[in-house]
Amino acid sequence: MSPRTATALAHPNIALVKYWGKRDAALNLPAVPSLSLTLDGFATTTTVRWGAAADRLVLGGVERGAAELRKVSRVLDLVWGGPGRPAAEVTSENNFPTAAGLASSSSAFAALALAAAAAADQPLDRARLSVIARQGSGSACRSLWGGFVEWRMGERADGNDSHGLPVAPADHWDLRLVVAVVSADKKAVGSTDGMTRTALTCPLFPGFVSSAPADVDQARAAVLARDLHALGAAMERSTNKMHATMIATEPTVRYWKPVSVAVLDAVEAMRASGLACYSTMDAGPNVKVLCAAADAERVAETLRGVPGLLRVEALAPGGDARLVG
Numbered sequence: 001m002s003p004r005t006a007t008a009l010a011h012p013n014i015a016l017v018k019y020w021g022k023r024d025a026a027l028n029l030p031a032v033p034s035l036s037l038t039l040d041g042f043a044t045t046t047t048v049r050w051g052a053a054a055d056r057l058v059l060g061g062v063e064r065g066a067a068e069l070r071k072v073s074r075v076l077d078l079v080w081g082g083p084g085r086p087a088a089e090v091t092s093e094n095n096f097p098t099a100a101g102l103a104s105s106s107s108a109f110a111a112l113a114l115a116a117a118a119a120a121d122q123p124l125d126r127a128r129l130s131v132i133a134r135q136g137s138g139s140a141c142r143s144l145w146g147g148f149v150e151w152r153m154g155e156r157a158d159g160n161d162s163h164g165l166p167v168a169p170a171d172h173w174d175l176r177l178v179v180a181v182v183s184a185d186k187k188a189v190g191s192t193d194g195m196t197r198t199a200l201t202c203p204l205f206p207g208f209v210s211s212a213p214a215d216v217d218q219a220r221a222a223v224l225a226r227d228l229h230a231l232g233a234a235m236e237r238s239t240n241k242m243h244a245t246m247i248a249t250e251p252t253v254r255y256w257k258p259v260s261v262a263v264l265d266a267v268e269a270m271r272a273s274g275l276a277c278y279s280t281m282d283a284g285p286n287v288k289v290l291c292a293a294a295d296a297e298r299v300a301e302t303l304r305g306v307p308g309l310l311r312v313e314a315l316a317p318g319g320d321a322r323l324v325g
């Protein structure tokens, strides 16, 4: 077979209503529905070349080992979809910190699925690519689309109806997510391990699961109505419940740092002074703040006054994952 190559770009997404917990670990099916915003500015660019001697992953110029390669190979298997799969070389770059709670795995597996399918000449639709990306990392199933994306849990045992679903495109609503970078270090506990441990040991977890669909319903309606207060309230509620379950996990999974809490306080103070802004955090100490585009510079300036932050950046809604070569 002659080597075939394609390059795809995908943006990470940040969950406004959170995915935490799996109902099927082998197929990577979620315990809850979730809803996200895809971000412009941050991106993963991935090239897949079919026809290598063995599967290889080079991320940020560094050859990766078996653990990281395993999920990549699984996605390649699913894209190829049959026997006789050739090996592939995967080269990937992020223009933002990897594995630091900035959703790098979401853009990574979305770009990988899209590039691998194009390079293999496999005419897979976006929902199928999303099902495949999900099996690399759950949140990646939402990064095939830009703007606001829902991940329905699905009902089928094979998981083929558990994929992203676009709710509204990037230009539907001129919001900003102001990203306050507390640390660019790789997180101490990865999402997969953290959520497995939460489901096994946290007595609060069933409450998180049973209340999640109402948060997604509120968030979806708020997006469609462009109601920032309702969206922000659903996002903060979902965030706080997720972190409560993380903290009540044994051993605890606590991503908050003192500077994270200082940012959360600053957001509350801005809101008390009449500025509509809302915070969220994921599996890491960084804080993201949702606000109208017109308020983003004021929010960012205020956060730049919080001692200890490495960087503050306002990101607009981003577009679909796409082929770039």
Ligand code: DP6
Binding pocket: 014, 015, 017, 018, 019, 020, 028, 034, 105, 136, 137, 138, 139, 140, 191, 192, 193, 282, 283
């Ligand atoms: C806190 O998608 O990274 O960011 O499916 O195990 O790879 P795996 O987990 P991952 O978890 C994301 C968790 C989160 C919330 C979210 O993005 O919904």
